Amino acid sequence: MALVLYTALRRGDIVTLGPQHVRDGTITVRPRKTTRTTGTTLHIPVHLALAEILAKTPTKHLTFLITEAGTRFRPPSLSWRFRTWCDEAGLPHCTAHGRRKAQCRRLAEAGCSVHEIAAISGHKTLSEVRRYTEAVDQARLAKAAIARLRPEPRPNESV
Numbered sequence: 125m126a127l128v129l130y131t132a133l134r135r136g137d138i139v140t141l142g143p144q145h146v147r148d149g150t151i152t153v154r155p156r157k158t159t160r161t162t163g164t165t166l167h168i169p170v171h172l173a174l175a176e177i178l179a180k181t182p183t184k185h186l187t188f189l190i191t192e193a194g195t196r197f198r199p200p201s202l203s204w205r206f207r208t209w210c211d212e213a214g215l216p217h218c219t220a221h222g223r224r225k226a227q228c229r230r231l232a233e234a235g236c237s238v239h240e241i242a243a244i245s246g247h248k249t250l251s252e253v254r255r256y257t258e259a260v261d262q263a264r265l266a267k268a269a270i271a272r273l274r275p276e277p278r279p280n281e282s283v
Contacts, residue, residue, distance in 0.1 A: 125209070127188060128220050130174035132227035132245040133166075135206075135220045139197040142187040146170060146178070155246045166246050225256050232257035235264070 127138050136156045145151050151168040158164045170178070181188065187196040197205065203220055210218040224245065231241045238253045247253050254261075 125206075125218075125223065126174050126177045128206075128223040129227050130171040131168055132224050132231075132241075133168075134224065134246075135202050136199045137246075138220070139189060139199055139202050140187060141189075142185065143183060144186060149175070158246060158248060164246065164248075166243070168244055228253060228256040229260055232260040232264075 127133070127141060128135075131138070131141070131151060133141065133153065134155065134157060137153055140156075141151070141153060145153050149170050151170055152165060153168070154163070154165045178188070183190070185194075185196065189197050189202065191197055191201065191205075206218075206220045210216065228241050228245055231244060232238075238250045238257065241247075241253045241257065242250055245253065
């Protein structure tokens with residue numbers, strides 16, 4: 125859950141993520157989806173909560189997530205297993221992709237721009253990030269707009 129939540133990576137990238145991708149507090153990964161298009165490499169700072177979890181999770185493998193059989197997950201099997209973990213945790217509404225979207229929303233709620241969010245999530249276009257964060261942006265922008273209004277005079281007060 126933490127890997128998905130704190131990196132906002134796709135499941136296909138989560139299954140390949142391992143200790144070799146973490147150096148000096150940064151996860152460096154080239155998303156599979158962009159390998160043939162932009163070739164973008166992401167440099168994602170490791171959130172303190174994720175760093176603590178990774179430090180407590182020793183691994184002898186090239187990937188952080190290992191199946192019960194001791195092999196790395198494939199994207200479809202991770203989705204199925206993630207579903208099982210969420211159900212066991214009493215979170216039937218959660219999915220791996222939903223957690224990715226949630227991280228984008230959380231970044232927007234923290235005041236991040238769509239460019240900053242895309243730098244974490246690896247989205248090629250900003251339109252998808254905007255779709256994930258529209259409701260947050262609307263609420264934040266509306267609050268900021270109202271805060272800029274000068275108070276209206278009360279009916280019995282002079283201007």
